[in-house]
Amino acid sequence: MASIEVRKETCVGCGACVPACPFGAISMKDDLAVISDECTLCGACESSCSFGAIIIRTGESGEIEMDQYSGIMVLAEQRDGMVDHSTLELLGEAGRLAEVDGSKISVVLLTEEAGDWPDKLIGYGADTVYLAEDPQLKHFRTEPFSRITERLIIEQKPAVVLAAATTTGRDLMPRISKNLNTGLTADCTELAIDPANGGLLQTRPAFGGNILATIVCSDTRPQMATVRPRVMKANEPDDARKGKIEKIELSPEDLASRTEVLEFKPLDEGEIDITEAEVIVSGGRGLKAPENFALLEELADLLDGSIGASRAAIDAGWIPYPHQVGQTGKTVQPKTYIACGISGAVQHRVGMQSSDRIFAVNKDESAPIFEFCDEGFVGDLFEIIPLVIKEIKRRRK
Amino acid sequence: MRIVVAVKQVPDTAEVRIDEERGTLIREGVPSILNPFDEYALEEAMKWRDELGGTVTVITMGPPQAEAVLREAISMGADEAILLSDRAFAGADTWATSHTLAKAVEKLGDIDIVMTGKQAIDGDTAQTGPSIAASLDWPQVTFVGKVLEIDENSIISERYVEGGCEIIKSSLPVVITVLKDANTPRLPSLRGKMKARKIEIPVWGIEDLKLPENEVGLDGSPTRVVKITTPETFSDGEIHHGEPEELARLMVDSLLGKEGR
Ligand SMILES: Cc1cc2nc3c(=O)[nH]c(=O)nc-3n(C[C@H](O)[C@H](O)[C@H](O)COP(=O)(O)OP(=O)(O)OC[C@H]3O[C@@H](n4cnc5c(N)ncnc54)[C@H](O)[C@@H]3O)c2cc1C
Numbered sequence: 284m285a286s287i288e289v290r291k292e293t294c295v296g297c298g299a300c301v302p303a304c305p306f307g308a309i310s311m312k313d314d315l316a317v318i319s320d321e322c323t324l325c326g327a328c329e330s331s332c333s334f335g336a337i338i339i340r341t342g343e344s345g346e347i348e349m350d351q352y353s354g355i356m357v358l359a360e361q362r363d364g365m366v367d368h369s370t371l372e373l374l375g376e377a378g379r380l381a382e383v384d385g386s387k388i389s390v391v392l393l394t395e396e397a398g399d400w401p402d403k404l405i406g407y408g409a410d411t412v413y414l415a416e417d418p419q420l421k422h423f424r425t426e427p428f429s430r431i432t433e434r435l436i437i438e439q440k441p442a443v444v445l446a447a448a449t450t451t452g453r454d455l456m457p458r459i460s461k462n463l464n465t466g467l468t469a470d471c472t473e474l475a476i477d478p479a480n481g482g483l484l485q486t487r488p489a490f491g492g493n494i495l496a497t498i499v500c501s502d503t504r505p506q507m508a509t510v511r512p513r514v515m516k517a518n519e520p521d522d523a524r525k526g527k528i529e530k531i532e533l534s535p536e537d538l539a540s541r542t543e544v545l546e547f548k549p550l551d552e553g554e555i556d557i558t559e560a561e562v563i564v565s566g567g568r569g570l571k572a573p574e575n576f577a578l579l580e581e582l583a584d585l586l587d588g589s590i591g592a593s594r595a596a597i598d599a600g601w602i603p604y605p606h607q608v609g610q611t612g613k614t615v616q617p618k619t620y621i622a623c624g625i626s627g628a629v630q631h632r633v634g635m636q637s638s639d640r641i642f643a644v645n646k647d648e649s650a651p652i653f654e655f656c657d658e659g660f661v662g663d664l665f666e667i668i669p670l671v672i673k674e675i676k677r678r679r680k
Numbered sequence: 681m682r683i684v685v686a687v688k689q690v691p692d693t694a695e696v697r698i699d700e701e702r703g704t705l706i707r708e709g710v711p712s713i714l715n716p717f718d719e720y721a722l723e724e725a726m727k728w729r730d731e732l733g734g735t736v737t738v739i740t741m742g743p744p745q746a747e748a749v750l751r752e753a754i755s756m757g758a759d760e761a762i763l764l765s766d767r768a769f770a771g772a773d774t775w776a777t778s779h780t781l782a783k784a785v786e787k788l789g790d791i792d793i794v795m796t797g798k799q800a801i802d803g804d805t806a807q808t809g810p811s812i813a814a815s816l817d818w819p820q821v822t823f824v825g826k827v828l829e830i831d832e833n834s835i836i837s838e839r840y841v842e843g844g845c846e847i848i849k850s851s852l853p854v855v856i857t858v859l860k861d862a863n864t865p866r867l868p869s870l871r872g873k874m875k876a877r878k879i880e881i882p883v884w885g886i887e888d889l890k891l892p893e894n895e896v897g898l899d900g901s902p903t904r905v906v907k908i909t910t911p912e913t914f915s916d917g918e919i920h921h922g923e924p925e926e927l928a929r930l931m932v933d934s935l936l937g938k939e940g941r
């Protein structure tokens with residue numbers, strides 16, 4: 284059984300571990316760190332101790348042949364034959380990781396009909412495209428997709444497997460990692476290769492964005508991660524790039540599934556997916572009443588944008604849940620995010636902080652949103668926003 | 681219908697504050713709550729139990745004090761509860777957590793549906809549900825906004841994905857992960873509260889689940905946290921004060937570019 288121990292001989296009582304513990308489980312007693320039952324063995328203190336006085340012991344783990352595993356495998360995501368932008372971002376990031384150790388990059392494309400996508404994926408950075416085409420692969424379905432991918436991973440032994448942290452990636456990857464008895468890190472915003480051992484350092488926000496945790500998967504392979512869309516950058520495509528296309532042979536059993544997609548209902552017009560918007564005008568409790576969203580809609584229309592909202596506005600019933608931005612809503616990364624009457628609580632912030640430009644209108648100068656916006660406007664939104672609308676109309680005349 | 685709902689006790693992340701000087705979390709006085717998403721999973725399970733008959737069993741894996749969220753679930757209307765607690769479970773990542781929860785589902789036997797919340801607000805991984813499905817070798821339907829229909833052999837639900845919603849049919853047994861749109865969770869009832877006070881909650885450890893030590897807790901976890909930092913606050917933004925007209929003009933300058941349209 285795993286355990287944690289403070290080595291009395293080595294602990295100098297400096298107390299550096301006390302604040303490092305995210306669970307408040309360490310206190311100092313007689314100049315010695317004492318660890319309480321609150322401890323979850325997360326390991327944060329171990330790395331904070333400069334004296335090597337905190338040791339987490341784990342039991343034996345079955346050794347696997349690490350050096351048989353190499354390369355980075357990206358699981359492509361497609362809808363109606365179109366490969367999602369997040370896949371291109373992953374190829375870009377895989378390329379940057381591969382610069383460190385010259386890893387080969389492969390991409391797995393399961394689709395009804397690939398068209399010229401395999402060549403395009405090579406242009407975006409893949410060395411090998413593993414391709415399966417079948418009408419039954421038109422829609423993502425967990426079981427065939429996981430079964431086919433698992434077999435490929437077992438055959439090809441990639442050191443790293445990446446997928447986008449979309450509803451597809453977050454459905455598929457946990458199933459694969461559980462079946463292959465390896466680790467998976469969710470929704471990473473930063474990846475790097477550890478110079479010490481070549482392992483993948485996977486960094487992600489947790490605790491509602493209050494902390495960033497760096498996670499490793501040191502004893503099993505592959506190292507798997509889902510990566511937040513719109514954080515990594517895609518490469519410029521290079522048509523001259525060379526690569527291989529390898530067909531995956533499928534049997535009818537591969538395609539068997541206990542789930543079936545009966546119907547796909549696209550969002551209604553006007554009910555557009557805010558994660559795709561380039562401009563978002565967002566309202567919070569400061570909007571005071573549901574009808575005031577009309578003001579934001581007018582501004583959003585002028586800027587070809589969509590409407591977002593804080594949870595306070597959703598909970599008040601002013602606007603439906605699909606508009607919620609934040610920890611329990613959507614993560615957005617528009618070019619322009621205009622927060623109106625939103626305080627900027629951390630749960631809201633984690634959903635919009637990667638926007639290219641953040642504007643904030645708030646009458647309270649000490650609202651937290653002013654600590655991380657690009658341009659803040661201190662004043663009453665009911666005065667400022669109508670004037671902004673008027674001014675835009677005037678200049679466009 | 682026998683439904684298991686996996687629930688988790690989490691710190692209320694809204695109450696977590698940052699110690700700016702040390703760049704760490706202040707956990708003191710932060711209340712522990714039932715993971716908000718799990719309330720929707722629980723409500724969805726109870727709704728269908730009320731309609732079709734059967735039982736709702738809540739399970740959690742956690743330290744002894746995690747029992748509190750089981751009692752809360754009972755007060756809201758769950759029928760029975762089981763606490764999975766053992767020193768050996770400490771430090772579990774989603775692999776080991778789902779492995780342990782799946783073993784408990786197997787031990788309960790004859791379960792039709794396992795429901796989980798979409799994600800837990802501390803770890804924010806959303807991985808436990810699909811991993812339970814993998815452990816049990818059951819199908820899974822994730823990100824479910826609403827369960828539309830359940831009969832003897834199948835379940836039809838709405839799964840929310842980018843750009844739309846899939847109507848998915850699955851055979852039973854199945855694992856479902858539930859979003860917040862699903863329903864409005866009911867409040868604890870007086871009867872529920874009384875039951876919650878009295879009910880005996882069995883505690884299962886590694887021996888009860890016949891799990892080897894290297895498949896649970898930290899030893900059974902392929903991932904490890906090696907570093908925790910607090911996100912940097914970038915405060916290089918420009919804050920404008922002044923008359924509304926002036927502010928509106930400045931904002932439009934930036935929005936459209938000085939000469940822009
Ligand atoms: C588990 C959990 C998950 C959560 N998930 C989310 C999430 O996904 N998304 C989310 O947004 N929140 C989430 N929250 C809630 C979050 O903590 C905040 O409560 C919420 O974001 C606050 O919304 P608000 O900024 O609109 O309201 P408030 O904090 O009340 O802020 C309103 C602001 O409007 C300003 N204002 C008022 N009138 C005017 C005016 N006339 N002109 C200009 N400014 C004005 C005020 O000064 C104030 O700053 C979550 C909380 C928890 C516990």
Ligand SMILES: Nc1ncnc2c1ncn2[C@@H]1O[C@H](COP(=O)(O)O)[C@@H](O)[C@H]1O
Pocket residue numbers: 685686687688715717718721739740741742774777781795796797798799800801803804805806807808809
């Ligand atoms: N320790 C646990 N005990 C019971 N259920 C859990 C536990 N951890 C996670 N879950 C369930 O899995 C869901 C997703 O959690 P997570 O994968 O941690 O984001 C939660 O909403 C719970 O329903």
